[in-house]
Structures are given as C-alpha cells and as structure tokens.
Amino acid sequence: MAIDFHSSIKTLNLKVTPKRLAILDILASEMAYVSPEEVWRKMKERFGKIGLPTVYRNLEDLAQGDLIIKIIHPDRKLYYYFCHNSENGHHHHFICLTCRKVEDLDFCGLEEIKKEVEGHLKGSIVSHLIQVYGLCRGCKQ
Amino acid sequence: MAIDFHSSIKTLNLKVTPKRLAILDILASEMAYVSPEEVWRKMKERFGKIGLPTVYRNLEDLAQGDLIIKIIHPDRKLYYYFCHNSENGHHHHFICLTCRKVEDLDFCGLEEIKKEVEGHLKGSIVSHLIQVYGLCRGCKQ
DNA sequence: AGCTAAATGAAAATTGTTTCTAATTATAAA
DNA sequence: TTTATAATTAGAAACAATTTTCATTTAGCT
Numbered sequence A, B: 001m002a003i004d005f006h007s008s009i010k011t012l013n014l015k016v017t018p019k020r021l022a023i024l025d026i027l028a029s030e031m032a033y034v035s036p037e038e039v040w041r042k043m044k045e046r047f048g049k050i051g052l053p054t055v056y057r058n059l060e061d062l063a064q065g066d067l068i069i070k071i072i073h074p075d076r077k078l079y080y081y082f083c084h085n086s087e088n089g090h091h092h093h094f095i096c097l098t099c100r101k102v103e104d105l106d107f108c109g110l111e112e113i114k115k116e117v118e119g120h121l122k123g124s125i126v127s128h129l130i131q132v133y134g135l136c137r138g139c140k141q
Numbered sequence C: 001a002g003c004t005a006a007a008t009g010a011a012a013a014t015t016g017t018t019t020c021t022a023a024t025t026a027t028a029a030a
Numbered sequence D: 001t002t003t004a005t006a007a008t009t010a011g012a013a014a015c016a017a018t019t020t021t022c023a024t025t026t027a028g029c030t
Helices: A005-011 A019-030 A036-047 A052-062 A110-120 B005-011 B018-028 B036-048 B051-063 B108-119
Strands: A067-074 A077-084 A092-096 A102-105 A124-135 B068-072 B078-082 B092-098 B102-105 B124-135
Touching: A005 A019, A019 A036, A019 A077, A036 A052, A036 A077, A067 A092, A067 A124, A092 B036, A092 B102, A102 B108, A110 A124, A110 B124, A124 B005, A124 B108, B005 B018, B018 B036, B036 B051, B036 B078, B068 B092, B068 B124, B078 B102, B108 B124
Parallel strands: A092 A124, B092 B124
Antiparallel strands: A067 A077, A092 A102, A124 B124, B068 B078, B092 B102
C-alpha cells in the first residue's frame, strides 16, 4: 500500500503544497538519511529555484509526525529520514555510519526507563533520544 | 573521596594545565549541564582573559573520558556535564529541561539492542546515544 | 471568485564552532 | 636544574549551518 502523502501532510495541520509533497517524495525514495542541503539540491532539480530556508522549515514541520524522523549524527549535524514503517509503532533506529542506511530496532527500553524516572526519580519524561550507530551488514567488511 | 583532577587529566594523555584544572573544577561545582559559552564566562572570571577556542578544545578533549559527558539537548546545542559518579560504570542520564539538573539512570538497554543489531541485522555497533529529557521531581509542579 | 492565514523567496544576520599562526608552557630527558 | 620538544594557548579570522526578516505568493475555506 502506497503512502498517502497528501493526508500525511494534512494530519500535521499543514497546507498541502507542491514543495511539501516533493520533500516527502524525495525522502521516501531514499533508504538512507539525508541532510537538509542534500534535499535542497534535489528540490532545485525539480523546481529550478527554491530557497534553502523553505527546505529547513518544511523538514522541521514534517518531522513533527512519525513519518519523517530527525537523526542526530555523532557529528551533531542534522539529518532526516523517511520512516517507511512508521505504522509499526514507536521504535528506534540503527544508523549505518558508512552507507547512511537506516534500519528499524524493535526494542525500545523506554518502559524500563520510565519506571525508573517516574518511580525512583519522581520525575516525568518529556522526550527521549535513542539512536544506535554502527556498521550495517554490508559495510562491516 | 575527592576526585583527583590532576590524574583524571593525565589518564586522558593530556597535559595538566591551569585551564584544564579550572574547567574540571567549574563543571564539578555544578549539578547541572552547562554550555561551552557558560564555561567560558566562568573561566574569564578566573583568568581575566581566555579564548573561547581554548574552552571548546578542552571541553572536547576532557569529554573523551567518562568524567565529563556531552549532552545533546533537544535544541541540538551542545552542553557538558561533570559526571560525579562516573565510576558507577556505563550508564545514561535523565536531563531536566527546566533546571538543567542531570540524574543517573541505572538502566541501559544496550545489551538487548546489541543482541538485535548483531543477531538479526548482522551489523556492529560503534556508538550509541541514549538520553531522556523531562522534568525532575522539583520542577514537576 | 474572493478572502485570509499560511507558505515562500531572497538577502542578510546570527550562532556556534573551527582553523590558522605565532608565542607560550608543561613535561620528560639530560 | 636546565634543556629540548611537543603540546597548549591567544587572537583573529574564517566557516558552516541555520534562522530571521519582510515582501510576495499561494492554498484552502466561504
């Protein structure tokens, strides 16, 4: 089943513009994470001219849902990734440092962390960041 | 038992300079995470004049060990924190978004993640980032 | 079709961080 | 204790990534 970009955008209370559709399309066509500037380059191929701020703004807006996720690389630069199985519920990612491929991790230890934070520390969790970096099967050798 | 900054620095194969000792001292005196620029301000109080690059370099160098840890805030700015119980072995942190306090989490799900990455995905882990953000006990109300 | 709020373009500013070179300093060896 | 040398620092400047501003355009309702 193909993903309905149109309604994905609407779900986020955003207007459906050609640029936003194109950004989703570009990200969805990659199995790897990409930088805002890379998205910008691909957008220029399609639209001739487009401002970099527009790309930044839209990536940020679209990353409010589960479809597009932000990846914080060890180099602390920002990347984005189209999450093809975002309907699989909450999960995290294994990120290949060589080929930039992203793979799903089923495991999320948040339940246990939550127990510890709410129980022992008496705090409340607002968000969490769990990302695992390494070499994928293909890049290992 | 007080922490021996002198040998902490040596362990990292770094020279023991007044600036490095001061940075450790400044960070250790805080229960919260601080930005490079905040460290810089405090360093200027002590040394009159000191370059911001020196602070950046030293924070980065000192964060190679377990004593000083880097915190990636949701705002993607970089912060540093003196890890008072770094001898407790590998662990992660609960980070209060309001008062910047940092608390230890005993739990690290890495073992299970490792099983999944090495077993199912046939990849290898290079590093991982697990940080939990929220409101601490005091800031909750 | 017309209205209104949201989205965009363009240029510039901002922010955080790093690079460079020369001068200084900590450390190990003599 | 002095010397040698390799690491550290200052200072200025460069740099890159991201964001702001504001005027113009466009999407989505009525």
